[in-house]
Amino acid sequence: xxxxxxxxxxxxxxxxxxxxxxxxxxxxxxxxxxxxxxxxxxxxxxxxxxxxxxxxxxxxxxxxxxxxxxxxxxxxxxxxxxxxxxxxxxxxxxxxxxxxxxxxxxxxxxxxxxxxxxxxxxxxxxxxxxxxxxxxxxxxxxxxxxxxxxxxxxxxxxxxxxxxxxxxxxxxxxxxxxxxxxxxxxxxxxxxxxxxxxxxxxxxxxxxxxxxxxxxxxxxxxxxxxxxxxxxxxxxxxxxxxxxxxxxxxxxxxxxxxxxxxxxxxxxxxxxxxxxxxxxxxxxxxxxxxxxxxxxxxxxxxxxxxxxxxxxxxxxxxxxxxxxxxxxxxxxxxxxxxxxxxxxxxxxxxxxxxxxxxxxxxxxxxxxxxxxxxxxxxxxxxxxxxxxxxxxxxxxxxxxxxxxxxxxxxxxxxxxxxxxxxxxxxxxxxxxxxxxxxxxxxxxxxxxxxxxxxxxxxxxxxxxxxxxxxxxxxxxxxxxxxxxxxxxxxxxxxxxxxxxxxxxxxxxxxxxxxxxxxxxxxxxxxxxxxxxxxxxxxxxxxxxxxxxxxxx
RNA sequence: GCGCUUGUAGCUCAGUUUGGAUAGAGCGCGGCCCUGCGGAGGCUGAGGUCGUGGGUUCGAACCCCACCAAGCGUACCA
Numbered sequence: 001x002x003x004x005x006x007x008x009x010x011x012x013x014x015x016x017x018x019x020x021x022x023x024x025x026x027x028x029x030x031x032x033x034x035x036x037x038x039x040x041x042x043x044x045x046x047x048x049x050x051x052x053x054x055x056x057x058x059x060x061x062x063x064x065x066x067x068x069x070x071x072x073x074x075x076x077x078x079x080x081x082x083x084x085x086x087x088x089x090x091x092x093x094x095x096x097x098x099x100x101x102x103x104x105x106x107x108x109x110x111x112x113x114x115x116x117x118x119x120x121x122x123x124x125x126x127x128x129x130x131x132x133x134x135x136x137x138x139x140x141x142x143x144x145x146x147x148x149x150x151x152x153x154x155x156x157x158x159x160x161x162x163x164x165x166x167x168x169x170x171x172x173x174x175x176x177x178x179x180x181x182x183x184x185x186x187x188x189x190x191x192x193x194x195x196x197x198x199x200x201x202x203x204x205x206x207x208x209x210x211x212x213x214x215x216x217x218x219x220x221x222x223x224x225x226x227x228x229x230x231x232x233x234x235x236x237x238x239x240x241x242x243x244x245x246x247x248x249x250x251x252x253x254x255x256x257x258x259x260x261x262x263x264x265x266x267x268x269x270x271x272x273x274x275x276x277x278x279x280x281x282x283x284x285x286x287x288x289x290x291x292x293x294x295x296x297x298x299x300x301x302x303x304x305x306x307x308x309x310x311x312x313x314x315x316x317x318x319x320x321x322x323x324x325x326x327x328x329x330x331x332x333x334x335x336x337x338x339x340x341x342x343x344x345x346x347x348x349x350x351x352x353x354x355x356x357x358x359x360x361x362x363x364x365x366x367x368x369x370x371x372x373x374x375x376x377x378x379x380x381x382x383x384x385x386x387x388x389x390x391x392x393x394x395x396x397x398x399x400x401x402x403x404x405x406x407x408x409x410x411x412x413x414x415x416x417x418x419x420x421x422x423x424x425x426x427x428x429x430x431x432x433x434x435x436x437x438x439x440x441x442x443x444x445x446x447x448x449x450x451x452x453x454x455x456x457x458x459x460x461x462x463x464x465x466x467x468x469x470x471x472x473x474x475x476x477x478x479x480x481x482x483x484x485x486x487x488x489x490x491x492x493x494x495x496x497x498x499x500x501x502x503x504x505x506x507x508x509x510x511x512x513x514x515x516x517x518x519x520x521x522x523x524x525x526x527x528x529x530x531x532x533x534x535x536x537x538x539x540x541x542x543x544x545x546x547x548x549x550x551x552x
Numbered sequence: 553g554c555g556c557u558u559g560u561a562g563c564u565c566a567g568u569u570u571g572g573a574u575a576g577a578g579c580g581c582g583g584c585c586c587u588g589c590g591g592a593g594g595c596u597g598a599g600g601u602c603g604u605g606g607g608u609u610c611g612a613a614c615c616c617c618a619c620c621a622a623g624c625g626u627a628c629c630a
Binding site: 034040047051053083086089129130167175287289300303306308310313314339345346368409413415422431434436437440441488493507510515551552 | 565570595630
């Protein structure tokens with residue numbers, strides 16, 4: 001990566017300066033290379049002289065001057081200039097830039113991939129809602145964030161597994177089953193009440209009707225406990241299928257669908273509890289069993305087994321993370337949760353510590369919740385009170401591509417209002433179609449070249465030297481940096497901004513540089529550039545889980 | 553009360569990790585550009601006390617402190 005190369009060059013310059021006595025022998029601060037916002041400041045810049053100035057108590061500009069003079073020559077660099085107040089600005093060589101078009105074409109869809117991850121095993125777990133109801137729009141945010149992050153991590157050389165955790169055991173499931181039983185009896189014309197803390201949504205009515213249509217009244221004849229059990233399992237199965245369908249429609253694919261139940265079935269729950277007990281992290285008090293997180297600096301202890309001997313969700317989550325790290329041996333685990341789970345973060349970190357797992361290996365990304373609106377009017381999202389807008393409805397209304405783009409264009413930490421009317425309206429104009437339009441436009445040019453039977457494989461890219469061409473090439477070349485940056489920061493929203501930027505510079509290029517002309521040599525060179533742009537744009541869209549249409 | 557997250561242009565948001573060069577984008581609003589490969593495009597203008605007040609620094613949207621506002625959490629719910 002060019003950035004690393006510049007750091008090396010600067011380090012050499014500093015070493016030389018210190019050896020020559022032009023710079024005092026101080027410990028070098030971390031060298032940072034940034035991409036200046038202003039194009040006049042070149043392709044890359046370093047503020048190293050400013051940092052050094054403080055340490056050696058010298059004028060930053062004269063340090064910058066010294067370093068520039070001592071920089072070793074490099075084939076990529078046209079110039080390195082000391083600029084007030086003390087930056088070193090690097091500009092790339094035009095012919096080096098244009099040569100990169102050939103290398104993008106050579107790498108094709110693999111352009112931008114790296115070995116950063118060194119094949120490390122990373123799990124990304126996301127969505128993971130209870131199978132008690134359909135997915136709503138807030139969960140969709142986690143789904144899009146998780147699937148996109150997984151795509152990027154794969155591109156940067158991680159061995160990624162995407163996982164969904166079905167909480168199909170415990171308290172909430174019992175409530176769900178009893179709610180369903182009540183709806184079932186109701187749809188057979190009997191009197192029954194959905195429990196007060198139960199699931200009242202209208203989808204439960206539909207679900208009950210569906211089961212009546214399929215199975216008739218056979219569960220009415222069973223005794224209540226047995227009916228609730230059998231009916232409940234059928235209901236859960238149907239909800240799980242629906243969740244899978246919705247996610248598939250959103251283009252979210254999973255490698256593993258993990259069942260909470262399995263933690264009990266294969267004894268891992270008991271195993272981890274014994275382990276914690278042995279480590280002195282378990283205590284009995286007030287009739288319940290507690291995880292003593294205060295011994296790890298937490299504010300309070302947490303119940304793992306209630307006084308009625310039912311384990312809490314926290315208990316199985318402990319077993320689940322034991323399974324992730326110690327049984328399946330992931331090098332890193334990324335959990336993506338909604339902000340309503342933020343209180344769960346510190347205690348899970350404490351669990352990691354108690355199990356001897358370095359807490360950094362467990363990364364928890366919290367995304368803020370989504371407020372759904374329709375024409376400015378607030379829409380309730382809580383599935384426990386019914387009246388919900390499902391992810392399915394949103395996808396049908398605004399389309400999957402627009403949906404993914406909208407969610408991706410915001411950082412996980414931003415609280416977002418998702419206005420359905422606005423999303424539909426805006427997606428007619430911009431920015432989703434703006435980006436996809438660029439791809440369709442490129443496809444159209446390539447079709448024209450194809451019709452004219454132009455073979456551009458021997459095109460000479462060194463003919464590409466005008467400003468719009470070079471600007472486009474520069475933008476193409478920043479994809480590898482972007483992929484690495486997102487892999488490090490886990491912030492895939494930058495992809496959406498990149499896609500827009502790339503579309504913008506392409507449209508500008510298109511305006512200024514006609515591709516297919518009578519000039520055969522220039523046509524071939526530009527076709528190469530256009531094809532390289534198509535590759536990079538499609539790759540960006542695919543990383544975001546969006547389509548790259550050839551026609552619109 | 554305490555904790556986490558957020559507050560940047562009329563609206564929706566980047567930029568805050570690593571303090572630096574005139575604070576960016578899209579939408580909306582004003583003005584331009586169609587004899588050419590897809591005008592779902594291009595160019596351009598207006599629009600900002602970076603929540604408020606202090607502090608650190610040669611330099612703060614970014615670091616520190618206080619305050620204000622919003623969301624979430626603070627269960628033997630998940």
